[in-house]
Amino acid sequence: MIKTASIISTGDELTSGRTTDTNSNWLADRLSAEGVEVVSVITVGDDSERISWAWQAAAADVVISTGGLGPTADDLTTETVARFTGRKLLLDEEQADAIRGFFDRVGRSMPDNNLKQAMFPEGAVPLPNQRGTAPGYRFDLEGGAVGVVLPGVPHEMKAMFEEQVLPWLRGQADADRRFVSRTFQTFGMSESALDEALLGAIDPARGRLAFRASFPDLSVRVSVAGQPEAAERELDELSKEVHRRLGDAVYAEGDTTMQQEVGQLLSRRGLTLVTAESCTGGLISRRLTDVAGCSDYYTGGIVAYSQSVKEKVLGVSGVTLAMYGEVSEETVAEMALGARRLSGADLAVAVSGIAGPGGGSDDKPVGTVCIGMAGDLFSEGAFSGGEFSAGEDIYLEGGACARTYKLGGNREWIRVLSSQLALDWTRRYLLGLEPWRSGFGVRGGG
Amino acid sequence: MIKTASIISTGDELTSGRTTDTNSNWLADRLSAEGVEVVSVITVGDDSERISWAWQAAAADVVISTGGLGPTADDLTTETVARFTGRKLLLDEEQADAIRGFFDRVGRSMPDNNLKQAMFPEGAVPLPNQRGTAPGYRFDLEGGAVGVVLPGVPHEMKAMFEEQVLPWLRGQADADRRFVSRTFQTFGMSESALDEALLGAIDPARGRLAFRASFPDLSVRVSVAGQPEAAERELDELSKEVHRRLGDAVYAEGDTTMQQEVGQLLSRRGLTLVTAESCTGGLISRRLTDVAGCSDYYTGGIVAYSQSVKEKVLGVSGVTLAMYGEVSEETVAEMALGARRLSGADLAVAVSGIAGPGGGSDDKPVGTVCIGMAGDLFSEGAFSGGEFSAGEDIYLEGGACARTYKLGGNREWIRVLSSQLALDWTRRYLLGLEPWRSGFGVRGGG
Numbered sequence: 071m072i073k074t075a076s077i078i079s080t081g082d083e084l085t086s087g088r089t090t091d092t093n094s095n096w097l098a099d100r101l102s103a104e105g106v107e108v109v110s111v112i113t114v115g116d117d118s119e120r121i122s123w124a125w126q127a128a129a130a131d132v133v134i135s136t137g138g139l140g141p142t143a144d145d146l147t148t149e150t151v152a153r154f155t156g157r158k159l160l161l162d163e164e165q166a167d168a169i170r171g172f173f174d175r176v177g178r179s180m181p182d183n184n185l186k187q188a189m190f191p192e193g194a195v196p197l198p199n200q201r202g203t204a205p206g207y208r209f210d211l212e213g214g215a216v217g218v219v220l221p222g223v224p225h226e227m228k229a230m231f232e233e234q235v236l237p238w239l240r241g242q243a244d245a246d247r248r249f250v251s252r253t254f255q256t257f258g259m260s261e262s263a264l265d266e267a268l269l270g271a272i273d274p275a276r277g278r279l280a281f282r283a284s285f286p287d288l289s290v291r292v293s294v295a296g297q298p299e300a301a302e303r304e305l306d307e308l309s310k311e312v313h314r315r316l317g318d319a320v321y322a323e324g325d326t327t328m329q330q331e332v333g334q335l336l337s338r339r340g341l342t343l344v345t346a347e348s349c350t351g352g353l354i355s356r357r358l359t360d361v362a363g364c365s366d367y368y369t370g371g372i373v374a375y376s377q378s379v380k381e382k383v384l385g386v387s388g389v390t391l392a393m394y395g396e397v398s399e400e401t402v403a404e405m406a407l408g409a410r411r412l413s414g415a416d417l418a419v420a421v422s423g424i425a426g427p428g429g430g431s432d433d434k435p436v437g438t439v440c441i442g443m444a445g446d447l448f449s450e451g452a453f454s455g456g457e458f459s460a461g462e463d464i465y466l467e468g469g470a471c472a473r474t475y476k477l478g479g480n481r482e483w484i485r486v487l488s489s490q491l492a493l494d495w496t497r498r499y500l501l502g503l504e505p506w507r508s509g510f511g512v513r514g515g516g
Numbered sequence: 517m518i519k520t521a522s523i524i525s526t527g528d529e530l531t532s533g534r535t536t537d538t539n540s541n542w543l544a545d546r547l548s549a550e551g552v553e554v555v556s557v558i559t560v561g562d563d564s565e566r567i568s569w570a571w572q573a574a575a576a577d578v579v580i581s582t583g584g585l586g587p588t589a590d591d592l593t594t595e596t597v598a599r600f601t602g603r604k605l606l607l608d609e610e611q612a613d614a615i616r617g618f619f620d621r622v623g624r625s626m627p628d629n630n631l632k633q634a635m636f637p638e639g640a641v642p643l644p645n646q647r648g649t650a651p652g653y654r655f656d657l658e659g660g661a662v663g664v665v666l667p668g669v670p671h672e673m674k675a676m677f678e679e680q681v682l683p684w685l686r687g688q689a690d691a692d693r694r695f696v697s698r699t700f701q702t703f704g705m706s707e708s709a710l711d712e713a714l715l716g717a718i719d720p721a722r723g724r725l726a727f728r729a730s731f732p733d734l735s736v737r738v739s740v741a742g743q744p745e746a747a748e749r750e751l752d753e754l755s756k757e758v759h760r761r762l763g764d765a766v767y768a769e770g771d772t773t774m775q776q777e778v779g780q781l782l783s784r785r786g787l788t789l790v791t792a793e794s795c796t797g798g799l800i801s802r803r804l805t806d807v808a809g810c811s812d813y814y815t816g817g818i819v820a821y822s823q824s825v826k827e828k829v830l831g832v833s834g835v836t837l838a839m840y841g842e843v844s845e846e847t848v849a850e851m852a853l854g855a856r857r858l859s860g861a862d863l864a865v866a867v868s869g870i871a872g873p874g875g876g877s878d879d880k881p882v883g884t885v886c887i888g889m890a891g892d893l894f895s896e897g898a899f900s901g902g903e904f905s906a907g908e909d910i911y912l913e914g915g916a917c918a919r920t921y922k923l924g925g926n927r928e929w930i931r932v933l934s935s936q937l938a939l940d941w942t943r944r945y946l947l948g949l950e951p952w953r954s955g956f957g958v959r960g961g962g
Contacts (some may be wrong), residue, residue: 084541084544084557085544085553085554085555085556085557086544086545086548086554086726087541087542087543087544087545087546087547087548087554087728088545088726088727088728088729089541089729090536090537090538090541091537091540091541092536094537094559095530095533095535095536095537096533097533098530098531098532098533099532099533099534100533101533102531102532102533107531107561108531108532108533108561109531109560109561109563109566110531110558110559110560110566110569110570111525111530111531111557111558111559111560112556112557112558112559112573113540113556113557113558113559114555114556114557115553115554115555120555120556123556124556127558127573260624260627261586261587261588262586262587262588262627262629262630263627265587265588265589265629266627266629279590280528280529280532280562280590281586281588281590282529282534282535283586283669284535285669285671291534345819347798349805350802350805351801351802351804351805351806351810352791352793352798352799352800352801352802352804352805352817352819353798353802353805354798355797355798355801355802355819355821356796356797356798356799356801356802358797358798359795359796359797359798359799359819359821359931360797360928362871362872362873362874362927363874364797364821365821365822368821368822369821369822369824369825370818370819370820370821370822370825370829371798371818371819371821372816372817372818372819372829373791373798373801373805373816373817373818373819374816375805375810375811375814375815375816375817376811376814376815376816376859378815378859378860379815379816379858379859382858382859383816383818383829383858383859412825412828412829413822413824413825413828413829414824425808426808427808428808428809437621437622476622476623477622478618478621478622478623479622479647480647480671481806481808482671482806483647483671485805
């Protein structure tokens with residue numbers, strides 16, 4: 071039974087920062103999905119001593135190495151493994167033929183040094199490589215552990231893992247134990263607020279909670295291990311509890327992004343959206359158009375960075391701009407109304423704010439951001455009966471709604487958070503929830 | 517003298533494959549640029565025993581850890597480090613105040629568990645975090661080595677490394693030996709074309725070349741080690757050689773991004789820019805507004821995702837759209853002219869294309885992208901005398917210019933590359949270079 075894995079990544083390009091190691095992440099994800107816990111990932115350069123150290127350090131039921139199987143002198147994995155395990159290196163004729171065959175197929179003759187790739191530590195089981203010249207292999211380590219050596223070229227490594235390592239791995243597994251997990255995407259609660267809200271929700275003996283902050287997304291993953299059926303049932307129950315405790319802070323399950331969720335809601339309701347952006351400068355638009363097929367519900371937008379574009383294109387009145395300023399609830403409300411008028415979209419969301427580092431004042435410091443929205447529900451008064459708690463000072467007039475936020479962080483942070491607020495306003499509007507309650511500092515504990 | 521580094525990355529999201537670790541790659545690159553060799557990168561989950569093991573295993577002059585500094589129960593770095601080094605954990609009042617201040621600034625009250633982030637192993641030097649709640653710290657390890665603990669949130673970690681760790685690291689270096697390097701940002705040549713163009717440019721005994729691909733940016737770094745003055749002189753000479761060989765494919769030196777370079781050129785010339793985007797959907801706009809102070813030269817833009825916005829807002833003629841289609845040189849030329857007219861900007865750049873996965877046809881497959889530009893230099897005929905090589909089929913009429921590209925890759929890749937082309941057209945226009953020569957496949961060897 072293989073419960074733990076350790077991954078070794080080899081290559082100077084990794085330790086010098088030239089290339090991001092995506093193999094380890096991919097392997098970790100695949101192994102986790104099989105219920106195998108990755109206890110460590112160790113990355114070393116093309117150096118025999120360090121590779122040897124990595125194999126010594128990697129303590130797990132299976133150790134999977136990628137890289138260092140090329141034909142050149144700086145490819146050292148196999149000779150290091152042989153020395154480390156005290157085995158001889160032997161030529162495997164079958165694999166040598168396969169390598170010659172590969173060169174034949176691409177119409178080249180095999181350079182001599184490629185023969186090195188058909189040398190394996192004595193007793194190793196070769197893992198053929200259909201897509202390149204470097205076969206991998208599997209061999210026994212001390213204490214019942216197993217070593218798996220794969221090439222570093224991602225598409226070769228991945229195919230060999232799926233076709234040869236995974237079937238072997240599953241063959242080692244217990245049939246009556248499975249590892250299942252579910253992810254919840256949230257917005258509007260800080261990591262510590264989530265932590266507090268979920269305190270005691272999950273018995274550590276039954277499951278595990280993990281938070282992941284990938285700004286502006288904050289997700290919660292619940293995992294359970296156990297008998298297949300029992301584990302699934304358990305996960306369903308725990309999921310209900312997460313929803314009950316977090317409420318509308320959960321905007322989606324799984325890997326769904328806020329822009330995908332907004333897109334799905336718009337599609338489902340058959341509504342179209344237009345954007346009017348000042349400080350976010352196209353970021354909301356960029357996020358909406360990340361989603362393939364968005365042309366069904368997103369008409370486009372205006373990046374009204376200068377005052378003249380706000381006036382000339384969006385039709386914000388000069389009086390409003392002079393009286394309240396570019397960053398004001400009155401201005402974003404007019405931006406949203408203007409964008410809606412211009413495009414004929416059903417719903418318009420607008421942002422104007424001071425992202426900094428310059429441009430702040432005592433009255434409106436950096437981080438002051440106004441979100442505005444125009445849509446039928448506002449003129450129909452659907453939201454007008456809502457009770458506002460203290461401090462919820464919002465603008466709600468003439469088919470538009472707006473609210474001012476005070477956001478922290480640097481320029482990038484303020485812009486990204488503003489775009490998330492604008493998308494979350496849209497999501498909430500589409501769900502019939504008061505848009506202006508989106509964001510931090512509204513819910514208790516956040 | 518710090519010659520070697522080891523990096524420890526902590527987080528269940530890394531060992532479970534939910535997140536790719538980009539911090540280690542970034543740190544490895546920065547450390548390499550300072551002449552510090554990364555001997556290992558060790559990634560472990562949020563598990564006290566494994567974090568402790570990682571600190572034991574990491575043998576180098578400096579050990580840099582990222583992650584595990586959050587306020588929740590599964591953030592274990594600090595208590596593990598304290599136990600591993602046999603130190604007490606003490607509350608630092610100054611850092612506690614800073615964390616309270618952070619919550620004040622964002623208008624929230626501090627949850628109790630955040631106070632944990634102001635606890636440090638006895639004797640550690642706190643490294644304040646201006647951008648988040650988790651300060652880092654530096655402390656002495658056995659045998660003269662030093663440990664540096666940073667948060668895992670990338671923008672916090674990077675700022676703290678640059679502002680606090682790097683100056684300290686440089687202060688440890690030998691006074692009569694220095695490692696100097698310079699980075700050249702390029703666009704329009706593939707990595708292998710750059711490699712060929714620079715073949716033999718640098719004597720391995722004198723300096724080193726390193727390429728780094730972080731799409732859409734491809735940079736070349738030249739480094740030299742030696743006596744400070746001699747090394748600087750050497751680097752100057754090598755830099756000239758790089759410029760001579762790569763020509764206008766080099767768009768900037770150092771960490772300058774394409775959007776920063778474009779902004780500097782616009783500011784210097786006192787010109788303003790407007791954008792009209794279809795398939796890039798706000799990406800060009802988002803990139804331009806990443807740069808603080810961009811309101812001096814960027815008036816804003818239109819994201820004309822739907823045909824109706826192209827017609828109604830940008831004034832693209834219905835005849836043009838019907839005859840040539842939304843993705844055509846004629847349409848992007850009119851989009852650029854319309855955006856310029858609407859905003860009064862000096863220069864307009866427009867993009868329309870098929871980013872996929874749907875929407876392609878035999879005639880215009882996914883990846884077909886048209887870039888258009890409107891500006892005085894086109895009507896003044898400044899570019900009209902240029903000689904076009906075979907295949908340079910461009911549109912140049914009525915104060916506008918356009919060209920069709922066939923780009924490869926997925927939706928995201930096509931969109932990012934299109935935005936890079938649009939920005940590079942702008943850069944080239946401002947330098948008096950033919951904009952339409954921007955991109956791959958135009959220069960020899962590219």
